[in-house]
Amino acid sequence: MVILFLPWKLISCFNPLHLFFLFLTGLIRDTMGAFLDKPKMEKYNSCGEGNNLRYGLSSMQGWRVEMEDAHTAVIGLPHALDHWSFFAVYDGHAGSQVAKYCCEHLLEHITSNSDFQRALQEDPSVDNVKNGIRTGFLQIDEHMRTISEKKHGVDRSGSTAVGVMISPSHIYFINCGDSRGLLSRGGAVHFFTQDHKPNNPLEKERIQKAGGSVMIQRVNGSLAVSRALGDFDYKCVHGKGPTEQLVSPEPEVYAIERCEGEDEFIILACDGIWDVMGNEQLCDFVRSRLEVTDDLERVSNEIVDTCLYKGSRDNMSVVLICFPGAPKVSPDAVKKEADLDKYLEGKVEEIIKKQGDEGVPDLVHVMRTLASESIPNLPPGGELASKRTVIEAMYNKLNPYRSDDTYLLKEEG
Numbered sequence: 001m002v003i004l005f006l007p008w009k010l011i012s013c014f015n016p017l018h019l020f021f022l023f024l025t026g027l028i029r030d031t032m033g034a035f036l037d038k039p040k041m042e043k044y045n046s047c048g049e050g051n052n053l054r055y056g057l058s059s060m061q062g063w064r065v066e067m068e069d070a071h072t073a074v075i076g077l078p079h080a081l082d083h084w085s086f087f088a089v090y091d092g093h094a095g096s097q098v099a100k101y102c103c104e105h106l107l108e109h110i111t112s113n114s115d116f117q118r119a120l121q122e123d124p125s126v127d128n129v130k131n132g133i134r135t136g137f138l139q140i141d142e143h144m145r146t147i148s149e150k151k152h153g154v155d156r157s158g159s160t161a162v163g164v165m166i167s168p169s170h171i172y173f174i175n176c177g178d179s180r181g182l183l184s185r186g187g188a189v190h191f192f193t194q195d196h197k198p199n200n201p202l203e204k205e206r207i208q209k210a211g212g213s214v215m216i217q218r219v220n221g222s223l224a225v226s227r228a229l230g231d232f233d234y235k236c237v238h239g240k241g242p243t244e245q246l247v248s249p250e251p252e253v254y255a256i257e258r259c260e261g262e263d264e265f266i267i268l269a270c271d272g273i274w275d276v277m278g279n280e281q282l283c284d285f286v287r288s289r290l291e292v293t294d295d296l297e298r299v300s301n302e303i304v305d306t307c308l309y310k311g312s313r314d315n316m317s318v319v320l321i322c323f324p325g326a327p328k329v330s331p332d333a334v335k336k337e338a339d340l341d342k343y344l345e346g347k348v349e350e351i352i353k354k355q356g357d358e359g360v361p362d363l364v365h366v367m368r369t370l371a372s373e374s375i376p377n378l379p380p381g382g383e384l385a386s387k388r389t390v391i392e393a394m395y396n397k398l399n400p401y402r403s404d405d406t407y408l409l410k411e412e413g
């Protein structure tokens, strides 16, 4: 059972407790026969801590078993930057090569370029760090282009990148493309990055100056993002510099002074998350989850699952980084959540019983019925969608005719 279950959830921070938990869930799942029928929910997880930060990440990449890691999480940076950390999410398109390459090499391109080095040695100013980050992006893009040309341009893939570099004094938000990063401070959204969509006036202007057009909100009617690494087909207008092309690899870098005690958490996520959750909504949800668990992988998984149930069809990746000022687990909130789960389980039972001789209603019916009722204490931002797992588990337990492939995005239609 364990062997069956393990590959379904690759966990990179193994410890005996975790293994025991996996073993238990493996057992439970096997006896209930309930959950193994959901390849779509297969996730890659990781977590860690250091420099007074804790992080957890989750990514779910559709039906395919291909586990490509499109994250970077590094606590303690090279070149003696022990007290600095770096996190990033890469969302690839038209293939995964560029996302993969950036995931492995972007940080080194940033920290080793001479502009960044100058910021560390000669003139340690915020502007110099920002400039060094920008140089790293332009440099890795040029480097990947050279590799791609050597292979006669077989790689047509591209990738957005959103990240944060956290120094002892500042948070540097870095964005290139339509993923998004945000900072929650003092119980509210304090900052979020701007998405680079072809329709934005500045992006549109650059695209048009490079001889392209924006149609159906896409560059030349095809690419939905106006800044990205890779995408070299969109970077070959003669006489124009690298940041003047149809698609630009130039990141926007914002420096925010840290605020000890007030800074709560940072979320980095690709557009599959933001398509179905607003900034405030997601922050409220995360805050409510942090009050019931300090397991950041679990919180990240709940974000991804909730977005799936809210109808996102995209690949989803999320990194959650917590500062010491993040909300703490509260016994009150834990109890409220347990009560809510019990209440929902009771409701599911009631709905199934009500159907009587007509047989067991399908899960879509159960969800719709629940959605039409006013249920107290649902998690803010996540609402009923965030409780889908609990509802489904109860439903499966009570349904003797459970089919093994009740795959449930159906209800959207």
Ligand SMILES: *[C@@H]1O[C@H](CO)[C@@H](O)[C@H](O)[C@H]1NC(C)=O
Binding pocket: 061, 062, 063, 068, 091, 092, 093, 095, 096, 314, 315
């Ligand atoms: C994203 O999902 C789609 C459809 O499920 C898949 O074809 C594509 O390869 C995925 N992309 C990545 C980067 O995993």
Ligand SMILES: *[C@@H]1O[C@H](CO)[C@@H](O)[C@H](O)[C@H]1NC(C)=O
Binding pocket: 211, 212, 213, 220, 233, 234, 246
């Ligand atoms: C974009 O459209 C312009 C104008 O039609 C064309 O000259 C250019 O080759 C196109 N570029 C790409 C990458 O499609």
